[in-house]
Amino acid sequence: MNESTLFAAAFVLYALAAFLYLAYLFSKRVKPAATGFGAASLGLFVHTAALILRTVESRHAPFTNMYESLSFLSWATVMAYVIVERKYKVRPAGPYVMLIVIGLMALASSPLMPKDATPLVPALQSYWLWLHVSVTLLGEAFFAIAFVTSLMYLRAQASENKGRSSKSGLTAERLDSISYRAVAVGFPLFTLGGLVFGMVWAHKAWGAYWSWDPKEVWSLITWFVFALYLHTRIVMGWKGRRSAAIAIIGFLAALFTYFGVNYLLAGLHSYA
């Protein structure tokens, strides 16, 4: 067993889960969704083994290049989804979340992503690598869940406005509340991992806790968007459509921070 075999096995299991969830979406029968959840959980287990093996083989944290960090983000998203589904019974979100995961896994497996584990450059040799990246990506995984439930909210609300009940079986109100819960987990994690741990590490490695590097600025922008989400919601009582729109923008900003900045804007964070 090597890491790439386990990664491929996890990918297959996630694809199976996505397929089963889609079958549930179109047939409305519960059984495939339950099996899909099983497949996703098993995939998560195998994926965990893949990440551990990668760590052992490369002797460093499994998120030092784009392939590794995409793989970890997929893992974190499945993890977040498994938690949210168990806790809040959001089965209808399954197909969409799994499609995002498939997208991330496909991107990770694309030939454009070098998969070799390379030795760490001096700046990355720090335990802050573990803390900064894992906590940030975990936070972003919860933003991904909020993104899905917010999109579902917009659909559910549109059908409820026409006097029909929501197609997914989750009411718009419930989806709105689940989105908030996901942000309530993601926001503190993102703040801690992305901003606080990021600043501590930057202070140690670069000698300045904040340098207005594009990645820093974009993580601040993401943070501002979710701060906007919370303030409009809690203080001004916005809910529903506008809240959902902000959560969607917030996830897109997080995605850009994670992905877009590396390819479109040059800066200190050139490793990944």
Added chain:
Amino acid sequence: MKALLRFFTSVRVAITLLIVLICVSILGTLIPQDRSPQEYLIRYGQISGLLQRLQFTRLYHSLWFILLLALFGLNIAVCTIERLPAKLRRAMRPRFETKSKNLLALKIRDRFACAFGLAEAKEATKRELKRRHYRLRMEEEEGRVALTARKRVLGLFGSDVVHVGLLIILAGGIISGLGGRRSNLTLLENQTLPVPEAGFSIRLDKFTTELYPDGNIKDWKSALSVIEDGRPVRQKTIEVNHPLSHRGFVFYQSGYGWDWKDPTLEIWVKKKSDSANLHKLLLRPGEAATLEGENLEVRAVRFLPDFVLGDENQPTTRSTEPNNPAAFIEGRQGEETIFSGWVFAKFPDFSRMHSAKGTDLSVELKNIEAPQYSVIQVAKDPGVEWIWIGCGLLMVGLFLAFYWPTREIRFILDPGHGKTEIAAGGISAKNRETFEAEFKEIIASLRKLK
């Protein structure tokens, strides 16, 4: 004044500021920051002057951006202070409900009859709530008991703690900006340099570059000594991610390089026909040596660490990295130049040797030794402690705001004929489901009392 205050305390201003900050920050990542005027001219043409005058090219350090941040801080401060007294009142003086009708209008509520008299019912309720870590306040009025039980009252202040944390971070940023000093010290081994404004010096004892087996850089290490009054008082080997901190100054491994002013070149001169006839020379640029028994003077004229042909085909160096070391070598017999040309350390077979006379000699640049220097960044940042305090408060505040919601249950105990009517209503701003579950458990165990 009041109108101004009202303006600043409005959440609408906070929201607007957030949106403006988002847009402006995005703008700053789209325009490359801190480049040369020429680069802006090429990139933006006619509007480049305007962009620079508006400080869009060093946006995050511009006066108007800093003013925007200050306005944001002011808004946070005013909003927090304005809401604080009411919150404190709420935290110190719990409110009681005297009308069961109001309790039963709450979303989380229940009422039931307890078979005990008032005193016993009261004690049982108190016991149950205390078991669940609630704090109680009670009021008796017209024979009825109004009881308010609360826990996690600190949760009320979560957002305030977050805001104070942010203000401290902003203040830390200002302190860093005004009082922070940063400079680079370039040190050769055994060189001592005074640290600017510090009153002590620093000496580089040893600089080493560690490589991975595949040749990539693993680490740079500088063994440093802190020199106070001429005596070393502290020694530490710093590397990337492991700085040295002394009297508020922090020393970072920031770069390295070679001092090419005075390299030593190892040059091999041999006869093509007789490879055993090998002469190894150690020369510095400008130096010459005479080969024994050959009547030949070999001179190293010039050295370039990263040879490239520049404008008009003139040899120059592309960088200070030894990517393509090359030496210009001349060989003379008396007044006559036998050969002259560039030799390349990495391409021994390729030489641009011009020889006037057919010669049997080949020249190779075998090795280059140059003193390496280490670049140490010295930073003094009096704001940094404030930043960590602010970050700590920020996280504590977020935890309180999201995961420590205040729970409050108000009870009215109404004595009847040998029994007590109990009405209860629960209030919680967040996490209603888990609170409701606890509320139901409390009511269920009170109902069970016989």
